[in-house]
Amino acid sequence: MTPEGRVKVGIIGSQFQADIHAESFRLMPDEAVVVAAASPTPGNAERFARKHQIPRWFTDYRQMLAEPDLELITIAAPNSFHCQMTLDAARAGKHIVCEKPLCLTLEEADLMIDTCRRQGVLLLYAEELFFTPKYVKAKRMADEGAFGKVYLVKQAEKHFGPHAPWFWDVDRSGGGVFMDMGCHGIAFCYWFLGRPKLDRVLCHMGTYVHGEKTQGEDDSLCILEFANGAKGVVENSWARRGGMEDRIEVYGEGGVTYADLHMGNALPTFSEYGYGYSVEKAPSTQGWSWPVFEELWNYGFPQEMHHFARCVRGKETPQATGEDGRLVQEALYAGYHSAALGAQVTLPFRPTGVNKPIDLWLARRTAGARPSGKAD
Numbered sequence: 001m002t003p004e005g006r007v008k009v010g011i012i013g014s015q016f017q018a019d020i021h022a023e024s025f026r027l028m029p030d031e032a033v034v035v036a037a038a039s040p041t042p043g044n045a046e047r048f049a050r051k052h053q054i055p056r057w058f059t060d061y062r063q064m065l066a067e068p069d070l071e072l073i074t075i076a077a078p079n080s081f082h083c084q085m086t087l088d089a090a091r092a093g094k095h096i097v098c099e100k101p102l103c104l105t106l107e108e109a110d111l112m113i114d115t116c117r118r119q120g121v122l123l124l125y126a127e128e129l130f131f132t133p134k135y136v137k138a139k140r141m142a143d144e145g146a147f148g149k150v151y152l153v154k155q156a157e158k159h160f161g162p163h164a165p166w167f168w169d170v171d172r173s174g175g176g177v178f179m180d181m182g183c184h185g186i187a188f189c190y191w192f193l194g195r196p197k198l199d200r201v202l203c204h205m206g207t208y209v210h211g212e213k214t215q216g217e218d219d220s221l222c223i224l225e226f227a228n229g230a231k232g233v234v235e236n237s238w239a240r241r242g243g244m245e246d247r248i249e250v251y252g253e254g255g256v257t258y259a260d261l262h263m264g265n266a267l268p269t270f271s272e273y274g275y276g277y278s279v280e281k282a283p284s285t286q287g288w289s290w291p292v293f294e295e296l297w298n299y300g301f302p303q304e305m306h307h308f309a310r311c312v313r314g315k316e317t318p319q320a321t322g323e324d325g326r327l328v329q330e331a332l333y334a335g336y337h338s339a340a341l342g343a344q345v346t347l348p349f350r351p352t353g354v355n356k357p358i359d360l361w362l363a364r365r366t367a368g369a370r371p372s373g374k375a376d
Protein backbone atom coordinates (compact mmCIF):
# COMPACT_ATOMS: atom_id res chain seq x y z
CA MET A 1 0.00 0.00 0.00
CA THR A 2 1.29 3.47 -0.84
CA PRO A 3 2.01 5.47 2.31
CA GLU A 4 -0.13 8.51 2.87
CA GLY A 5 0.37 11.83 4.60
CA ARG A 6 3.57 13.76 4.55
CA VAL A 7 6.57 12.15 2.87
CA LYS A 8 9.15 11.07 5.46
CA VAL A 9 12.59 12.38 4.56
CA GLY A 10 16.11 11.46 5.65
CA ILE A 11 19.02 13.82 4.90
CA ILE A 12 22.59 12.63 4.30
CA GLY A 13 24.98 15.39 5.35
CA SER A 14 24.90 17.96 8.12
CA GLN A 15 26.61 21.04 6.78
CA PHE A 16 25.99 23.67 4.10
CA GLN A 17 23.52 22.09 1.69
CA ALA A 18 22.01 19.80 4.32
CA ASP A 19 20.99 22.93 6.22
CA ILE A 20 19.33 24.24 3.07
CA HIS A 21 17.44 20.97 2.57
CA ALA A 22 16.20 20.91 6.17
CA GLU A 23 15.21 24.57 6.11
CA SER A 24 13.49 24.17 2.72
CA PHE A 25 11.27 21.36 3.98
CA ARG A 26 10.47 23.48 7.05
CA LEU A 27 9.47 26.44 4.89
CA MET A 28 7.00 24.35 2.88
CA PRO A 29 5.91 21.74 5.41
CA ASP A 30 2.62 20.51 3.97
CA GLU A 31 4.05 17.73 1.76
CA ALA A 32 7.07 16.40 3.64
CA VAL A 33 8.73 16.19 7.03
CA VAL A 34 12.39 15.47 7.80
CA VAL A 35 12.54 12.65 10.36
CA ALA A 36 16.19 11.53 10.17
CA ALA A 37 19.69 12.75 9.36
CA ALA A 38 23.05 11.04 8.91
CA SER A 39 26.56 12.44 9.00
CA PRO A 40 29.81 10.62 9.84
CA THR A 41 31.71 13.08 12.04
CA PRO A 42 30.86 12.33 15.68
CA GLY A 43 28.44 14.92 17.05
CA ASN A 44 27.58 16.51 13.71
CA ALA A 45 24.41 14.55 12.95
CA GLU A 46 23.10 15.11 16.47
CA ARG A 47 23.90 18.84 16.38
CA PHE A 48 22.23 19.17 12.99
CA ALA A 49 19.20 17.14 14.08
CA ARG A 50 18.69 19.19 17.24
CA LYS A 51 19.04 22.45 15.32
CA HIS A 52 16.30 21.42 12.88
CA GLN A 53 14.15 19.44 15.33
CA ILE A 54 14.81 16.17 13.53
CA PRO A 55 13.99 13.24 15.84
CA ARG A 56 16.51 10.59 14.65
CA TRP A 57 20.19 10.84 13.79
CA PHE A 58 22.90 8.43 12.65
CA THR A 59 26.64 8.51 12.03
CA ASP A 60 26.34 5.84 9.30
CA TYR A 61 23.90 6.67 6.55
CA ARG A 62 23.39 2.95 5.84
CA GLN A 63 21.81 2.59 9.28
CA MET A 64 19.46 5.42 8.41
CA LEU A 65 18.52 3.67 5.16
CA ALA A 66 17.38 0.65 7.23
CA GLU A 67 14.62 2.74 8.85
CA PRO A 68 11.48 1.30 7.25
CA ASP A 69 9.32 4.43 7.33
CA LEU A 70 11.76 6.64 5.42
CA GLU A 71 10.60 7.26 1.86
CA LEU A 72 12.84 9.96 0.44
CA ILE A 73 16.57 10.45 0.97
CA THR A 74 18.34 13.69 0.09
CA ILE A 75 22.06 13.52 -0.61
CA ALA A 76 24.01 16.58 0.53
CA ALA A 77 27.45 14.98 0.70
CA PRO A 78 30.59 15.52 -1.42
CA ASN A 79 30.26 14.66 -5.12
CA SER A 80 32.45 11.54 -4.94
CA PHE A 81 29.84 9.86 -2.67
CA HIS A 82 26.74 10.61 -4.75
CA CYS A 83 26.82 7.39 -6.78
CA GLN A 84 27.38 4.92 -3.92
CA MET A 85 24.82 6.67 -1.70
CA THR A 86 22.26 6.61 -4.51
CA LEU A 87 22.82 2.91 -5.14
CA ASP A 88 22.51 2.12 -1.43
CA ALA A 89 19.35 4.21 -1.05
CA ALA A 90 17.74 2.74 -4.18
CA ARG A 91 18.49 -0.80 -3.01
CA ALA A 92 16.85 0.09 0.31
CA GLY A 93 13.75 1.09 -1.66
CA LYS A 94 14.02 4.84 -1.02
CA HIS A 95 13.37 7.63 -3.50
CA ILE A 96 16.38 9.90 -3.94
CA VAL A 97 17.09 13.60 -4.31
CA CYS A 98 20.72 13.87 -5.37
CA GLU A 99 22.56 17.17 -5.21
CA LYS A 100 24.31 18.54 -8.25
CA PRO A 101 26.53 17.51 -9.96
CA LEU A 102 24.93 14.08 -10.29
CA CYS A 103 28.22 12.18 -9.82
CA LEU A 104 31.78 12.03 -11.16
CA THR A 105 31.57 9.83 -14.28
CA LEU A 106 29.18 8.87 -17.05
CA GLU A 107 29.43 5.23 -15.99
CA GLU A 108 28.23 6.25 -12.53
CA ALA A 109 25.39 8.28 -14.04
CA ASP A 110 24.22 5.28 -16.07
CA LEU A 111 24.45 2.98 -13.08
CA MET A 112 22.50 5.38 -10.86
CA ILE A 113 19.73 5.81 -13.43
CA ASP A 114 19.52 2.08 -14.23
CA THR A 115 19.55 1.00 -10.58
CA CYS A 116 16.82 3.47 -9.60
CA ARG A 117 14.72 2.39 -12.56
CA ARG A 118 15.11 -1.29 -11.69
CA GLN A 119 14.33 -0.65 -8.02
CA GLY A 120 11.27 1.39 -8.96
CA VAL A 121 12.40 4.53 -7.14
CA LEU A 122 12.69 8.11 -8.33
CA LEU A 123 16.07 9.68 -9.01
CA LEU A 124 15.46 13.42 -8.65
CA TYR A 125 18.23 15.84 -9.60
CA ALA A 126 18.55 18.81 -7.27
CA GLU A 127 18.93 21.63 -9.79
CA GLU A 128 17.23 24.50 -8.05
CA LEU A 129 17.55 26.88 -11.02
CA PHE A 130 14.55 25.03 -12.53
CA PHE A 131 12.58 26.38 -9.56
CA THR A 132 14.15 29.85 -9.04
CA PRO A 133 11.11 32.15 -9.19
CA LYS A 134 12.75 34.88 -11.29
CA TYR A 135 14.15 32.39 -13.78
CA VAL A 136 10.88 30.46 -13.91
CA LYS A 137 9.16 33.76 -14.77
CA ALA A 138 11.69 34.40 -17.58
CA LYS A 139 11.08 30.91 -18.98
CA ARG A 140 7.34 31.32 -18.75
CA MET A 141 7.57 34.57 -20.73
CA ALA A 142 9.82 32.91 -23.31
CA ASP A 143 7.41 29.98 -23.65
CA GLU A 144 4.55 32.46 -24.16
CA GLY A 145 6.49 33.94 -27.08
CA ALA A 146 7.56 37.19 -25.40
CA PHE A 147 10.98 37.15 -27.07
CA GLY A 148 10.08 35.36 -30.32
CA LYS A 149 12.70 32.81 -31.31
CA VAL A 150 15.29 32.68 -28.53
CA TYR A 151 18.81 32.45 -29.97
CA LEU A 152 20.99 33.06 -26.92
CA VAL A 153 20.67 32.23 -23.22
CA LYS A 154 23.39 33.14 -20.73
CA GLN A 155 23.82 32.10 -17.13
CA ALA A 156 26.62 33.23 -14.85
CA GLU A 157 27.41 32.16 -11.31
CA LYS A 158 30.48 33.52 -9.54
CA HIS A 159 32.03 33.99 -6.11
CA PHE A 160 35.46 33.77 -4.50
CA GLY A 161 35.48 30.05 -3.89
CA PRO A 162 33.65 27.37 -1.90
CA HIS A 163 33.46 26.96 1.84
CA ALA A 164 34.68 23.36 2.43
CA PRO A 165 38.11 21.81 1.70
CA TRP A 166 36.76 18.89 -0.33
CA PHE A 167 35.62 21.20 -3.16
CA TRP A 168 39.27 22.14 -3.78
CA ASP A 169 40.37 18.48 -3.89
CA VAL A 170 39.61 17.37 -7.44
CA ASP A 171 39.61 13.69 -6.44
CA ARG A 172 36.58 14.36 -4.24
CA SER A 173 34.87 17.06 -6.29
CA GLY A 174 35.70 15.86 -9.81
CA GLY A 175 36.78 19.30 -10.98
CA GLY A 176 36.93 22.99 -10.23
CA VAL A 177 34.40 25.73 -10.77
CA PHE A 178 33.14 24.38 -14.10
CA MET A 179 32.17 21.12 -12.39
CA ASP A 180 30.81 22.85 -9.29
CA MET A 181 28.82 25.70 -10.86
CA GLY A 182 29.05 25.15 -14.62
CA CYS A 183 26.73 22.21 -13.98
CA HIS A 184 24.06 24.77 -12.98
CA GLY A 185 24.52 26.86 -16.12
CA ILE A 186 24.52 23.87 -18.49
CA ALA A 187 21.34 22.52 -16.90
CA PHE A 188 19.79 25.98 -16.96
CA CYS A 189 20.38 26.65 -20.69
CA TYR A 190 19.19 23.15 -21.63
CA TRP A 191 16.03 23.47 -19.51
CA PHE A 192 15.29 27.05 -20.56
CA LEU A 193 15.43 26.17 -24.25
CA GLY A 194 13.11 23.17 -23.80
CA ARG A 195 15.76 20.42 -23.67
CA PRO A 196 16.95 20.51 -27.31
CA LYS A 197 19.71 18.14 -28.39
CA LEU A 198 23.14 19.46 -27.39
CA ASP A 199 25.43 19.34 -30.43
CA ARG A 200 28.71 21.02 -29.51
CA VAL A 201 30.63 22.40 -26.54
CA LEU A 202 33.48 24.93 -26.56
CA CYS A 203 35.17 25.79 -23.29
CA HIS A 204 38.03 27.91 -21.97
CA MET A 205 39.27 27.69 -18.42
CA GLY A 206 42.18 28.55 -16.21
CA THR A 207 43.44 28.78 -12.64
CA TYR A 208 44.08 32.45 -11.98
CA VAL A 209 43.86 33.01 -8.23
CA HIS A 210 43.78 29.78 -6.24
CA GLY A 211 46.61 27.79 -7.86
CA GLU A 212 48.31 27.14 -4.52
CA LYS A 213 45.17 25.56 -3.17
CA THR A 214 43.86 23.43 -6.01
CA GLN A 215 44.59 21.68 -9.27
CA GLY A 216 41.11 22.74 -10.35
CA GLU A 217 40.19 25.61 -12.64
CA ASP A 218 38.87 28.70 -10.84
CA ASP A 219 37.38 30.42 -13.88
CA SER A 220 35.60 29.01 -16.92
CA LEU A 221 33.67 30.15 -19.97
CA CYS A 222 31.58 27.67 -21.93
CA ILE A 223 29.55 27.95 -25.14
CA LEU A 224 26.88 25.34 -25.83
CA GLU A 225 25.45 24.87 -29.33
CA PHE A 226 22.03 23.27 -29.50
CA ALA A 227 20.43 21.49 -32.45
CA ASN A 228 17.66 24.12 -32.65
CA GLY A 229 20.29 26.75 -33.49
CA ALA A 230 20.27 28.43 -30.09
CA LYS A 231 23.42 28.98 -28.04
CA GLY A 232 24.01 28.88 -24.33
CA VAL A 233 26.82 30.79 -22.63
CA VAL A 234 27.85 29.64 -19.17
CA GLU A 235 30.27 31.77 -17.14
CA ASN A 236 31.65 30.66 -13.82
CA SER A 237 34.24 31.83 -11.37
CA TRP A 238 35.75 31.09 -8.01
CA ALA A 239 38.03 34.08 -8.58
CA ARG A 240 35.38 36.79 -8.40
CA ARG A 241 35.54 39.00 -5.33
CA GLY A 242 32.55 40.50 -3.57
CA GLY A 243 30.20 37.64 -2.66
CA MET A 244 27.79 35.66 -4.77
CA GLU A 245 26.66 36.60 -8.27
CA ASP A 246 23.97 34.69 -10.17
CA ARG A 247 22.35 36.16 -13.28
CA ILE A 248 20.82 35.33 -16.63
CA GLU A 249 20.29 37.05 -19.98
CA VAL A 250 17.83 35.85 -22.61
CA TYR A 251 17.91 37.15 -26.18
CA GLY A 252 15.32 36.43 -28.87
CA GLU A 253 14.58 38.03 -32.22
CA GLY A 254 11.56 39.66 -30.57
CA GLY A 255 12.88 40.72 -27.20
CA VAL A 256 15.25 40.37 -24.31
CA THR A 257 15.14 39.93 -20.55
CA TYR A 258 17.76 40.13 -17.81
CA ALA A 259 17.59 38.78 -14.29
CA ASP A 260 20.05 39.30 -11.50
CA LEU A 261 19.17 36.98 -8.67
CA HIS A 262 20.90 38.88 -5.91
CA MET A 263 21.13 42.54 -6.82
CA GLY A 264 17.52 42.71 -7.92
CA ASN A 265 16.31 41.18 -4.66
CA ALA A 266 18.47 43.15 -2.31
CA LEU A 267 18.49 46.31 -0.22
CA PRO A 268 21.35 48.60 -1.33
CA THR A 269 22.86 49.26 2.10
CA PHE A 270 25.73 51.21 3.61
CA SER A 271 26.81 50.35 7.15
CA GLU A 272 29.75 51.86 8.98
CA TYR A 273 29.53 49.16 11.67
CA GLY A 274 28.44 45.98 9.87
CA TYR A 275 25.61 43.64 10.80
CA GLY A 276 24.88 39.89 10.95
CA TYR A 277 24.41 38.52 7.45
CA SER A 278 23.88 39.95 3.99
CA VAL A 279 24.12 37.19 1.38
CA GLU A 280 25.90 33.89 0.71
CA LYS A 281 29.70 34.21 0.68
CA ALA A 282 29.73 37.99 1.17
CA PRO A 283 33.16 38.88 2.62
CA SER A 284 31.90 41.71 4.87
CA THR A 285 28.82 43.63 5.92
CA GLN A 286 30.69 46.90 6.47
CA GLY A 287 30.59 49.62 3.84
CA TRP A 288 28.31 48.98 0.91
CA SER A 289 26.49 45.64 0.82
CA TRP A 290 23.39 44.14 -0.75
CA PRO A 291 21.51 42.10 1.87
CA VAL A 292 18.89 39.77 0.41
CA PHE A 293 15.64 38.76 2.05
CA GLU A 294 13.91 35.36 1.78
CA GLU A 295 17.18 34.00 0.36
CA LEU A 296 16.17 30.35 0.05
CA TRP A 297 12.84 31.26 -1.49
CA ASN A 298 14.51 33.48 -4.09
CA TYR A 299 16.78 30.58 -5.05
CA GLY A 300 13.82 28.20 -5.31
CA PHE A 301 15.03 25.58 -2.81
CA PRO A 302 11.77 25.19 -0.85
CA GLN A 303 9.77 25.06 -4.09
CA GLU A 304 12.18 22.39 -5.41
CA MET A 305 11.83 20.14 -2.33
CA HIS A 306 8.06 20.68 -2.28
CA HIS A 307 7.87 19.55 -5.91
CA PHE A 308 10.06 16.49 -5.22
CA ALA A 309 7.86 15.46 -2.28
CA ARG A 310 4.78 15.78 -4.49
CA CYS A 311 6.51 13.58 -7.10
CA VAL A 312 6.94 10.88 -4.45
CA ARG A 313 3.18 11.00 -3.85
CA GLY A 314 2.51 10.91 -7.63
CA LYS A 315 0.96 14.38 -7.54
CA GLU A 316 3.48 15.88 -9.99
CA THR A 317 5.79 14.63 -12.75
CA PRO A 318 9.49 15.08 -11.99
CA GLN A 319 10.88 18.27 -13.55
CA ALA A 320 14.54 17.50 -12.80
CA THR A 321 15.77 13.94 -13.12
CA GLY A 322 18.84 11.73 -13.29
CA GLU A 323 18.67 12.03 -17.08
CA ASP A 324 19.12 15.81 -16.79
CA GLY A 325 22.12 15.16 -14.54
CA ARG A 326 23.59 12.73 -17.09
CA LEU A 327 23.25 15.25 -19.93
CA VAL A 328 25.05 17.80 -17.75
CA GLN A 329 27.73 15.21 -17.00
CA GLU A 330 28.37 14.59 -20.70
CA ALA A 331 28.59 18.35 -21.31
CA LEU A 332 31.09 18.63 -18.43
CA TYR A 333 33.24 15.93 -20.03
CA ALA A 334 33.02 17.72 -23.39
CA GLY A 335 33.83 21.08 -21.79
CA TYR A 336 36.95 19.86 -20.01
CA HIS A 337 38.11 18.08 -23.16
CA SER A 338 37.41 21.16 -25.27
CA ALA A 339 39.47 23.35 -22.92
CA ALA A 340 42.35 20.88 -23.19
CA LEU A 341 42.19 20.78 -26.99
CA GLY A 342 41.41 24.45 -27.57
CA ALA A 343 38.68 23.27 -29.94
CA GLN A 344 34.97 22.53 -30.05
CA VAL A 345 33.86 19.04 -29.05
CA THR A 346 30.92 17.37 -30.77
CA LEU A 347 28.42 15.26 -28.84
CA PRO A 348 27.81 12.42 -28.26
CA PHE A 349 31.06 12.47 -26.30
CA ARG A 350 31.28 9.47 -24.03
CA PRO A 351 34.88 8.41 -23.47
CA THR A 352 35.12 5.45 -21.13
CA GLY A 353 37.48 4.94 -18.23
CA VAL A 354 37.59 8.59 -17.19
CA ASN A 355 38.02 8.80 -13.40
CA LYS A 356 36.72 12.34 -13.05
CA PRO A 357 35.80 15.05 -15.55
CA ILE A 358 38.74 17.35 -14.85
CA ASP A 359 41.18 14.61 -15.90
CA LEU A 360 40.15 15.41 -19.48
CA TRP A 361 41.58 18.90 -18.97
CA LEU A 362 44.54 17.96 -16.81
CA ALA A 363 45.44 15.46 -19.56
CA ARG A 364 46.59 18.41 -21.68
CA ARG A 365 49.75 18.38 -19.58
CA THR A 366 50.46 14.79 -20.59
CA ALA A 367 51.53 14.63 -24.22
CA GLY A 368 49.34 12.36 -26.28
CA ALA A 369 46.89 11.65 -23.45
CA ARG A 370 43.72 12.07 -25.45
CA PRO A 371 40.58 10.03 -24.92
CA SER A 372 38.72 8.91 -27.99
CA GLY A 373 36.06 11.43 -28.89
CA LYS A 374 35.35 13.80 -31.70
CA ALA A 375 36.73 17.31 -31.84
CA ASP A 376 35.84 19.63 -34.70
Ligand SMILES: NC(=O)c1ccc[n+]([C@@H]2O[C@H](COP(=O)([O-])OP(=O)(O)OC[C@H]3O[C@@H](n4cnc5c(N)ncnc54)[C@H](O)[C@@H]3O)[C@@H](O)[C@H]2O)c1
Pocket residue numbers: 012013014015016017018038039040041044061075076077078079081099100101126127128164166180
Ligand atom coordinates in the same frame (compact mmCIF):
# COMPACT_ATOMS: atom_id res chain seq x y z
N1 LIG B 1 22.38 23.23 -5.27
C1 LIG B 1 23.30 24.07 -4.83
O1 LIG B 1 23.25 25.26 -5.12
C2 LIG B 1 24.40 23.56 -3.96
C3 LIG B 1 25.09 24.43 -3.11
C4 LIG B 1 26.11 23.91 -2.31
C5 LIG B 1 26.44 22.56 -2.40
N2 LIG B 1 25.75 21.75 -3.25
C6 LIG B 1 26.10 20.33 -3.37
O2 LIG B 1 25.74 19.68 -2.17
C7 LIG B 1 26.67 18.64 -1.87
C8 LIG B 1 27.24 18.89 -0.47
O3 LIG B 1 27.89 20.14 -0.46
P1 LIG B 1 28.01 21.02 0.88
O4 LIG B 1 28.29 22.38 0.44
O5 LIG B 1 26.87 20.75 1.77
O6 LIG B 1 29.34 20.39 1.51
P2 LIG B 1 29.74 20.44 3.04
O7 LIG B 1 31.20 20.12 3.08
O8 LIG B 1 29.26 21.69 3.67
O9 LIG B 1 28.93 19.22 3.68
C9 LIG B 1 29.18 17.90 3.26
C10 LIG B 1 28.50 16.95 4.21
O10 LIG B 1 28.68 15.62 3.73
C11 LIG B 1 28.99 14.80 4.85
N3 LIG B 1 29.68 13.59 4.47
C12 LIG B 1 30.95 13.45 4.06
N4 LIG B 1 31.21 12.15 3.89
C13 LIG B 1 30.11 11.46 4.17
C14 LIG B 1 29.78 10.09 4.22
N5 LIG B 1 30.66 9.15 3.89
N6 LIG B 1 28.54 9.75 4.62
C15 LIG B 1 27.63 10.69 4.95
N7 LIG B 1 27.90 12.00 4.93
C16 LIG B 1 29.13 12.39 4.55
C17 LIG B 1 29.87 15.70 5.69
O11 LIG B 1 29.99 15.19 7.01
C18 LIG B 1 29.08 16.99 5.62
O12 LIG B 1 28.05 16.98 6.56
C19 LIG B 1 27.72 18.70 -2.98
O13 LIG B 1 27.43 17.75 -3.95
C20 LIG B 1 27.57 20.10 -3.55
O14 LIG B 1 27.94 20.18 -4.92
C21 LIG B 1 24.73 22.22 -4.01
